[in-house]
Amino acid sequence: MDYDVVVAGAGPAGLMLAGELGLGGARTLVVEREAETPQSRYGSMGARGINQPTAHALRLRGLLGEVERAAIWWFGANTPPPEQVDAGEEQPAVFVGHFAGIPIDAARLRPPEPGDEFLGAGLVVQADLEAILARRAAGLGVEVRRGVAVTGFEEDESGVTVHIGQDTxxxxxxxxxxxxxxxxxxxAGFEFAGVDPVFTGCQAVVDIADPEKLVIGGWQDGAHGCYVVGGWADGDGPPRVHTVEYDVTPEDRDAPVTAEEVQARLRRVSGTDVTVIRVHVAGRYTDTTRQATTYRRGRVLLCGDAAHVHSPAGGQGLNLGIGDAVNxxxxxxxxxxxxxxxSLLDSYTxxxxxxxxxxxRWSLAQTELSAARGPRADALRAILTEVFDTPDAATYVVLKIGGAWQHYELPGDHPLIGHRVPDLPLTDGSTLAEHFREGRAVLLGDTPVAEPWADRITVVTARPTGFEDQPLLAFIRPDGYLAWVGEDGLATALRTWLGQG
Ligand SMILES: Cc1cc2nc3c(=O)[nH]c(=O)nc-3n(C[C@H](O)[C@H](O)[C@H](O)COP(=O)(O)OP(=O)(O)OC[C@H]3O[C@@H](n4cnc5c(N)ncnc54)[C@H](O)[C@@H]3O)c2cc1C
Incomplete structure (x- = not known):
């Protein structure tokens, strides 16, 4: 066997997975079709929002600081919450999210409750995140071959023969x-169930002859779709344009985006005769919404967008992929x-x-609302704008979209089982997250029951500060999810998640 695992694709999901596999001691090869990493100034089409489960995963692996430093905008764990607005005093809205383009103002959020954990969230250029994950994977001994594609494979009982360019x-x-x-x-014949697209989006960094014909900054709504000119901090560089068009027949997705295409799109949505001279970099996407019915068939697994696609409007795809990879x-x-x-792999799906x-589901609902035009849609949008201006609804949407409540249904009665463990400060001066850097499971507290699994767990005997006198015993999986807590049944939990002792 040349490798334990071959990963096709060095996007964020493939690279995160590669790092996790390297950390876990699997001999791993990543194969990436593109020869170049997207490092150029305009190479990555825009920034990607990082949500709570992703911030948690990055924190466990000691990567959160690096991502925070690379971010173009970051709302850190220690950033003070927006000040309470005095009644009658006009304050600018602080945008913390949206639903179908309806903005949510930070001032409407309920203050955090005791025990709520916020590790930070923000916007990172995808190429910068990929560079961080690629460096980490390489440092863990993962081999990455660029400029060759996986073109086929044969699976048998003992393994998979993978065709990579001329090589196997x-x-x-x-x-x-x-x-x-x-x-x-x-x-591999995975079923990919779902619905076809209703819109086509196009992002491009372009030179425009007559930019004064367009409205600069902010989404501009028109009869056939919408556009925005501006975008993320590119300094004095050429403008970034983004169009979204409804009821447009999907293009030949493989054809390169030309200046003529961007111009035609901009003209349709802006109603102007603007002229695009040159495209520096461009990409298209649609809201095709499909999900593999299972993420594993025999020796083949799917991770990230390969397993699920949907409209990027809710800012979730990359986060889903990182979550898949860490799981x-x-x-x-x-x-x-x-x-x-x-059989442990079946728990992945x-x-x-x-x-x-x-x-x-949330993505489909937002697409439907964004695409709808006319008085009925306007009425619905006006009502939802009022609803999202209330603390309950604003907080619900932001926490839901931010992944704050994401958890797994794992065996066990304790209400916290299946939830992410918070980064508790410990009595030895460390914090709980620091003990996950090696990618092993963590036992908080010590017991001879765990000895047969000693090669797979990190035993942490320091106590969470404030709980020094409590005989807390907890087993946390390598991905930071609580798998067991209490007195009885630890051996069963260890066997379930780590195999025989
Ligand atoms: C406009 C826009 C805005 C977005 N905003 C957000 C956001 O704010 N938050 C968020 O979470 N997500 C966002 N997303 C979604 C996010 O970009 C994707 O979900 C994410 O890139 C998926 O990562 P991935 O690694 O699964 O796939 P990809 O990033 O598509 O990577 C797959 C890789 O596989 C390679 N490849 C393909 N075929 C082969 C082959 N046969 N052999 C070898 N290599 C191959 C490709 O070259 C590519 O590098 C946005 C997407 C768009 C379009």
């Missing part, structure tokens, strides 16, 4: 992290090492599919 390699597991139009998903990585590494049986499903 043999591995035990193949993961398709090769994006929304995944080759691996198609060749799958430690499990696949354990199976590849031989310490856990391959069980846990991640429902999260993808709710993202798709």
């Amino acid at each position: 390699v043999r591995c035990a597991w193949l993961v398709g992290a090769d994006g929304g139009r995944s080759t691996v998903r198609r060749l 799958l990585g430690w499990k696949l590494a354990a199976v590849a090492r031989g310490s856990a049986s391959d 069980t846990e991640r599919h429902p999260i993808g499903e709710w993202v798709q």
